Amino acid sequence: MTATADEFDLGGLRLSVGEGRRIRLSVRIEPLVLGGERYEIEPERVPVQLEVSRMTGSGYALRLGFTAALTGQCMRCLKQASPEVEVEAREVDRPGGGEELDSPYVDGETLDLAAWARDAFALAAPVKALCKESCAGLCPICAADLNEAGPEHYHEPERDPRWAKLSELKLE
Numbered sequence: 001m002t003a004t005a006d007e008f009d010l011g012g013l014r015l016s017v018g019e020g021r022r023i024r025l026s027v028r029i030e031p032l033v034l035g036g037e038r039y040e041i042e043p044e045r046v047p048v049q050l051e052v053s054r055m056t057g058s059g060y061a062l063r064l065g066f067t068a069a070l071t072g073q074c075m076r077c078l079k080q081a082s083p084e085v086e087v088e089a090r091e092v093d094r095p096g097g098g099e100e101l102d103s104p105y106v107d108g109e110t111l112d113l114a115a116w117a118r119d120a121f122a123l124a125a126p127v128k129a130l131c132k133e134s135c136a137g138l139c140p141i142c143a144a145d146l147n148e149a150g151p152e153h154y155h156e157p158e159r160d161p162r163w164a165k166l167s168e169l170k171l172e
């Protein structure tokens with residue numbers, strides 16, 4: 001069992017300068033909203049690997065890696081989709097090192113792991129959540145699932161309504 005941590009105390013590792021450590025944790029990632037749909041992140045407690053290195057001088061270099069699935073409605077065929085997303089992120093926090101070296105996720109010695117994991121996941125997530133990359137979607141006319149209906153699925157083109165009117169007239 002790994003501990004579920006929303007926040008992680010970097011100071012608690014008591015690393016000496018130049019020392020690094022790899023830690024396994026799990027974190028809950030808040031659902032994402034894509035194209036107006038809500039997507040849960042699975043598993044509920046995502047196992048993550050956190051690498052912490054204490055830099056020369058002061059501060060930390062951090063690396064976060066995990067794989068999680070975006071679970072919700074396929075944007076094309078509306079069935080269940082859960083594409084896996086691989087996340088690899090780095091942060092540096094060096095107090096007094098200027099804005100670029102000031103990680104928004106580190107406050108003092110406390111790492112906001114939940115916020116970092118969520119943002120990194122959102123950046124790595126596909127723009128379109130699909131059940132599969134090649135999902136054929138739904139027929140725009142009858143809403144049949146084209147993954148099942150196959151490429152032969154076809155509708156006769158609608159007849160021009162003006163011609164339909166004419167044929168009605170003939171019948172009278």
Ligand SMILES: [Zn+2]
Pocket residue numbers: 074075076077078079081130131132135136137
């Ligand atoms: Zn689909």
Ligand SMILES: [Zn+2]
Pocket residue numbers: 139140141142143144153154155
């Ligand atoms: Zn159709």
